[in-house]
Amino acid sequence: MSIGHPLFLLNLKAYSGHLGSGALRIAKLLESLGGELGVVTAIAPPVPDLARVAAEVTIPVLAQHVDPGDAGARTGFVPVEAVVAAGARGSLVNHSEHPMGILDIEDAVRRLTERRLVAVVCAADVGPAARLAETLPPYLAVEPPELIGGNRAVSTARPEVISGTVERVRSVSPATLVLCGAGVHDRRDVARALELGAEGVLVSSAVTRAPDAEIALRELLAGF
Numbered sequence: 001m002s003i004g005h006p007l008f009l010l011n012l013k014a015y016s017g018h019l020g021s022g023a024l025r026i027a028k029l030l031e032s033l034g035g036e037l038g039v040v041t042a043i044a045p046p047v048p049d050l051a052r053v054a055a056e057v058t059i060p061v062l063a064q065h066v067d068p069g070d071a072g073a074r075t076g077f078v079p080v081e082a083v084v085a086a087g088a089r090g091s092l093v094n095h096s097e098h099p100m101g102i103l104d105i106e107d108a109v110r111r112l113t114e115r116r117l118v119a120v121v122c123a124a125d126v127g128p129a130a131r132l133a134e135t136l137p138p139y140l141a142v143e144p145p146e147l148i149g150g151n152r153a154v155s156t157a158r159p160e161v162i163s164g165t166v167e168r169v170r171s172v173s174p175a176t177l178v179l180c181g182a183g184v185h186d187r188r189d190v191a192r193a194l195e196l197g198a199e200g201v202l203v204s205s206a207v208t209r210a211p212d213a214e215i216a217l218r219e220l221l222a223g224f
Contacts, residue, residue, distance in 0.1 A: 008040065008203065008221060009201070011095075012064075024049070024053055030043055041221075063083045068100075088117075090117040090119060093112075120137065121141070126168055129169055130172055140179070180193035
């Protein structure tokens, strides 16, 4: 199950300016700019806004996290069934800000795949990426935690992480597409990630903390 590539995936996290109507506003902006510039885009809004955003845009909408296990008496959890009911197309899995154990990752990816939903599994480095590729996710995003939210992009600070991840993941799961995250701020970072073999980028702070989200998005999308 794929939502296309090369892919620009925007994770809104839980920044106050991108909750509720703010999440919908930036989702519509991303939808418009992606169409204008011919880039495949997707967005991961906060879970409370998932259904509203999914109902009002045509680009793929993903949850930021999904829990393993069935729906039921599980207060505060996000089962795959909730993602389906919200009209979303899939979920991030094991983001560094919401880490999961390997058995839970395997279960979450399996449950998403069974429902033809997209799993974007996150890994911190080459070794973990190779291990997580064994879950056969459609996408795997490599994001060294020390660079997330910083001013240095992994594509320039540690380019070997991208090229190494692409090589190792392809040897384990040839169908899995590698995304690059952590510190991606401008078109040069995006273009370099693609040159190193990535099939897209996972971005957050470059947009969510920008003074003008449209300017930031146009800059990043120009790298495709």
